[in-house]
Amino acid sequence: MDGRVGLRASRRAAPTPRVAVRSSPRHRARVREQEPVVSAMSGSGLGKENKAGSSTPLRHRPNAFSELDNATPRVMLRKIIQNQPQVSPLALQTVQLEETEDARPEPPSQRTSSTVELQLPDLVPEDASVTTFRMTRKRKKLSISEFERAADKRLPQNQAHSTLDSTLVRSLRMSVGSVMAPDTVEKRGLLRRPQNHKAIDIAAFEGGVEQNMLQIKAQDYLVDLQTSSMTGTTTIRTDAEVVLNNTELFVEPQLGEQNLLAVEPQLSDSKTSAQRSNTSYPAHEKARLEGLVSRVSTDERRTLRFSEKDLITDHEHVDGITQKTPAKQGEEEQDHSQQNDPMEQFSESEEMAGTTEHHADAEYSEHSEKKLSRKAVSQLTAAQDAGVEMEMTPSEGGVAEGTEHQDSPKAELQMAGSPGGHSPASYSLEKPGAKPLKEAVEQTGEIERGTITGVLDAAEEEATDDESDKEDHESEEISMKTPMFVHAAAYRPQPVLSPPHPVKSASPELPPQPVRAKPVPKSSGAAQRKTREPEIASSLIKQIFSHYVKTPVTRDAYKIVEKCSERYFKQISSDLEAYSQHAGRKTVEMADVELLMRRQGLVTDKMPLHVLVERHLPLEYRKLLIPIAVSGNKVIPCK
Amino acid sequence: GSEAAGGEQRELLIQRLRAAVHYTTGALAQDVAEDKGVLFSKQTVAAISEITFRQAENFARDLEMFARHAKRSTITSEDVKLLARRSNSLLKYITQKSDELASSNMEQKEKKKKKSSAAKGRKTEENETPVTESEDSNMA
Numbered sequence: 211m212d213g214r215v216g217l218r219a220s221r222r223a224a225p226t227p228r229v230a231v232r233s234s235p236r237h238r239a240r241v242r243e244q245e246p247v248v249s250a251m252s253g254s255g256l257g258k259e260n261k262a263g264s265s266t267p268l269r270h271r272p273n274a275f276s277e278l279d280n281a282t283p284r285v286m287l288r289k290i291i292q293n294q295p296q297v298s299p300l301a302l303q304t305v306q307l308e309e310t311e312d313a314r315p316e317p318p319s320q321r322t323s324s325t326v327e328l329q330l331p332d333l334v335p336e337d338a339s340v341t342t343f344r345m346t347r348k349r350k351k352l353s354i355s356e357f358e359r360a361a362d363k364r365l366p367q368n369q370a371h372s373t374l375d376s377t378l379v380r381s382l383r384m385s386v387g388s389v390m391a392p393d394t395v396e397k398r399g400l401l402r403r404p405q406n407h408k409a410i411d412i413a414a415f416e417g418g419v420e421q422n423m424l425q426i427k428a429q430d431y432l433v434d435l436q437t438s439s440m441t442g443t444t445t446i447r448t449d450a451e452v453v454l455n456n457t458e459l460f461v462e463p464q465l466g467e468q469n470l471l472a473v474e475p476q477l478s479d480s481k482t483s484a485q486r487s488n489t490s491y492p493a494h495e496k497a498r499l500e501g502l503v504s505r506v507s508t509d510e511r512r513t514l515r516f517s518e519k520d521l522i523t524d525h526e527h528v529d530g531i532t533q534k535t536p537a538k539q540g541e542e543e544q545d546h547s548q549q550n551d552p553m554e555q556f557s558e559s560e561e562m563a564g565t566t567e568h569h570a571d572a573e574y575s576e577h578s579e580k581k582l583s584r585k586a587v588s589q590l591t592a593a594q595d596a597g598v599e600m601e602m603t604p605s606e607g608g609v610a611e612g613t614e615h616q617d618s619p620k621a622e623l624q625m626a627g628s629p630g631g632h633s634p635a636s637y638s639l640e641k642p643g644a645k646p647l648k649e650a651v652e653q654t655g656e657i658e659r660g661t662i663t664g665v666l667d668a669a670e671e672e673a674t675d676d677e678s679d680k681e682d683h684e685s686e687e688i689s690m691k692t693p694m695f696v697h698a699a700a701y702r703p704q705p706v707l708s709p710p711h712p713v714k715s716a717s718p719e720l721p722p723q724p725v726r727a728k729p730v731p732k733s734s735g736a737a738q739r740k741t742r743e744p745e746i747a748s749s750l751i752k753q754i755f756s757h758y759v760k761t762p763v764t765r766d767a768y769k770i771v772e773k774c775s776e777r778y779f780k781q782i783s784s785d786l787e788a789y790s791q792h793a794g795r796k797t798v799e800m801a802d803v804e805l806l807m808r809r810q811g812l813v814t815d816k817m818p819l820h821v822l823v824e825r826h827l828p829l830e831y832r833k834l835l836i837p838i839a840v841s842g843n844k845v846i847p848c849k
Numbered sequence: 850g851s852e853a854a855g856g857e858q859r860e861l862l863i864q865r866l867r868a869a870v871h872y873t874t875g876a877l878a879q880d881v882a883e884d885k886g887v888l889f890s891k892q893t894v895a896a897i898s899e900i901t902f903r904q905a906e907n908f909a910r911d912l913e914m915f916a917r918h919a920k921r922s923t924i925t926s927e928d929v930k931l932l933a934r935r936s937n938s939l940l941k942y943i944t945q946k947s948d949e950l951a952s953s954n955m956e957q958k959e960k961k962k963k964k965s966s967a968a969k970g971r972k973t974e975e976n977e978t979p980v981t982e983s984e985d986s987n988m989a
Contacts, residue, residue, distance in 0.1 A: 785934065792931050793919050805918050809911060 746779075748772050782806060867902050874898035908932060926950075 751772045756763055789802040807813040812822065824832055874897050878889040915928040926947045933940045 788931060788934055789918065792915060792927065801918060805914060808914060 746772065746775060751775060785809075867898070870902045870905075871895065871898035874901060 748768065752763075752768045755768065755771050785806050786798045786802050789805050790796065790798045793799075793801070804813060804819050807819065807822075813819045871894070875894050878894050878897065881887075882889050911932055912924045912928045915931050916922065916924045919927070930940065930943055930947065933943045
C-alpha cells in the first residue's frame with residue numbers, strides 16, 4: 211500500500227527516535243500482551259524472546275524505558291487490551307506492522323491527530339482492527355512534534371480529538387501512543403527493528419501457537435499442531451489429497467487400543483496419516499500384488515506397532531499360523547534364540563505389523579533393495595531388539611550382532627555398497643532378511659507372543675542357501691524385515707528395555723559397508739552347493755496375506771500370491787538396475803527408487819516422496835531419509 | 850490477458866493434436882479392419898485415440914524424467930528404450946530399430962568421409978538385423 215510504503219520510507223528518513231522507540235516497544239508489548247504466545251515481534255529481534263508479558267520487551271530495552279516508571283507500558287497495554295477487542299494473531303501482526311509504520315510520523319504532517327494516541331480506554335475500535343489499521347495506513351503524514359505532544363498527554367486523557375480521519379485510526383493511535391512513554395529515550399537502533407515483522411510473523415506465530423497449545427493440551431492438539439508445523443517444513447502442495455498427507459512426526463493415534471500410544475508417538479502419527487491416506491490412495495494398493503492388502507489394514511498394523519499388549523490380542527487370527535511355528539522351529543539352525551515361544555509371538559506380531567508395513571511399503575521395496583539387504587537386516591534386527599523386547603536382555607544385543615554377522619554373507623549379494631544411510635534406512639524396511647530377521651526375532655523372543663517363528667525360520671533357511679540370486683534373496687529380506695522393523699519401531703521407545711543400545715548398534719551399521727567376516731551358517735554348508743534361488747518364505751506371505759484379507763484363503767491362492775510377489779520383486783529390481791545404469795551408475799540409489807515410484811504412480815506432483823516416507827516409515831528411518839526429521843525438533847510428548 | 854490467450858492457444862493446440870491423433874487412429878484402425886476382416890466401431894476408435902493421446906502425455910513426462918535422471922537436458926533414444934522396458938517385445942523392437950538408425954547414420958557419415966568401396970561393404974554387413982522374438986512380458 212502506498213501509505214505504508216510512504217510511512218516506511220518516511221520512517222527511515224528521519225523518524226524521531228522517540229517516536230520510533232515508542233512505537234516499536236509499544237507494538238511489541240501490545241502484541242505480546244494480546245498474544246503472549248506469539249513471538250511475532252521479530253522485527254526488532256525482541257519478539258522472539260517474547261513469550262511472557264509486556265514487561266519483557268521493556269526489560270530488553272532498559273534504556274528506552276528507564277523513565278517509564280509512572281506509566282509503564284504494561285499498564286497502558288492492560289488498559290488497551292481491556293478495551294479493545296481480540297483480533298486474530300495473524301491479522302494483528304499485520305496490523306502491528308502497520309501500526310509501527312503509522313506510529314512513525316515522519317515528515318511534517320498537517321494532522322494534529324497526535325492527540326489520538328493518548329486515548330486508551332476509549333479505544334474500542336468498532337471495526338476489526340485490521341480495518342482500523344488499514345485506515346491508518348492511509349495517513350501518510352503525521353507531524354512528529356504533534357505526535358510527541360500527544361504522547362506527552364497520553365496518560366489519562368481520554369480526549370476524543372478526531373483530527374484523524376476516523377475514530378478507528380484515532381483509537382489505533384491512542385493505543386499506540388499510550389504504550390509509549392513520552393520521555394522514553396530515543397533509540398536509533400530501535401527504529402529499524404520492527405521492519406521485519408511480516409517476514410517472520412506467521413512462522414513465529416505458528417511456532418508460538420504451537421508451543422502454547424502443546425503446553426496446554428499436550429496430546430489432543432498434537433495432530434493439529436504437527437500438521438501446521440509440518441506444513442511449514444514440508445513442501446506439500448495445497449491439494450485436497452495432499453492435505454491428507456499428514457506428515458507429523460508425532461501424532462497421537464486415535465486408536466481404540468490405547469495402551470502404548472504415548473510410548474510410541476512416532477508410530478501414532480504414521481498411523482493417523484495412514485488412516486487418512488488410506489482413503490486417498492486405494493488405487494495404489496490395488497495395483498499391487500499386495501494390493502490385496504487394503505490400506506486400511508495399515509491401521510491395524512500401526513495399532514500393532516503401537517501396543518505390545520494389543521499385538522498379542524490382535525494376533526488371534528494369527529494363532530492358526532502359530533501352529534506351524536513349532537514345526538519350523540526345528541529347522542532353524544542358526545538360532546541364537548533360546549526363547550522360541552516368546553519370539554514366535556513377537557515375530558508373529560511383528561510380521562503382522564510388518565505385513566501392513568510390507569504392503570504399504572511394497573512400493574518402497576524399490577529403495578535400493580540390493581544394497582540395503584544386509585544393512586537393513588542388521589538394522590532391523592537391532593531395531594527390533596531395541597523395540598520389541600519386553601524384557602530386554604543383553605542377549606539381544608549379542609544376538610543382534612550375531613544377526614549382523616549373518617548379514618555379512620548376504621553382503622555379497624548386494625549389488626554394491628549402498629551409498630547413503632538413507633537408502634539403508636528405507637531398504638531395511640523393505641528387507642525382510644530371512645535369516646537375520648529370524649535371528650532378530652528370536653533374540654527378541656523374550657517377548658511373550660505367539661509369533662510365527664516358523665516363518666522366520668523358513669526364511670532363514672532359504673536365505674542361508676542363497677548365494678545365487680541377489681534379487682530374490684533381497685526380496686526375502688524385504689518381506690522378512692518389514693515386520694521386524696515395524697515391531698522394532700513400535701517398541702523402541704519403551705524405556706524398560708535397553709532400546710538405545712540395539713538401535714545405536716543398528717544405526718551405525720547403516721552407513722558403513724558391513725563387510726564382516728560372518729561365520730557361514732552351518733545350514734548353508736551343504737545347501738549352498740546347489741545354490742538354490744532365494745525365495746520369500748511362503749509362510750510369511752501367507753501370514754501377511756491372510757492378515758489383510760481376513761477371510762479364509764486356499765493354499766492355491768497362496769501359491770499364486772507368492773508367485774506374483776516374486777515376479778513383482780524381480781521386475782522392480784530389474785527396473786532399478788536399468789535406472790541406475792541409465793544414470794551411468796553401478797549402484798542403485800534413492801533417485802532410482804524415486805524414479806521407479808514415480809513411474810508406478812506412487813509419487814506424483816501431489817504426493818512427494820518424503821510424505822510417503824513419513825507416512826510409512828518409522829521415525830528412525832525417516833530421520834535418515836528426510837533431513838527435516840533430524841533438524842533437532844523436540845519431540846512431544848517426549849518420553 | 851496474455852496468459853489467458855496463451856492458455857487458449859494451448860488448448861486449441863491440444864485439441865488439434867487430439868484430432869490429429871484421432872484421425873490417424875481411425876486410419877490405422879481401418880487398415881487393421883481390412884487386414885483382419887473385422888470392424889471397428891466409432892467408440893472404439895475414439896477410445897483408442899484418447900488413450901493414445903493420454904499415454905503420449907505420460908510418455909513425455911516419463912521421458913523427461915529419465916533424461917533428467919541421467920543428468921541430461923535432451924531426450925535421447927536411450928530414454929526411449931528405458932521407457933519401452935515394460936514390454937519385452939517392444940523393447941526389442943525399439944532396440945533393433947535404433948540400431949538400424951544408428952548404423953544408417955554411421956553409414957552416411959562414412960560415405961561422406963570416405964567414398965570408398967570399403968564403406969559399401971560395411972553397409973551390406975550392417976543390414977542384417979536380428980530376428981525379433983515375440984515374448985511379451987506385459988509387466989506394466
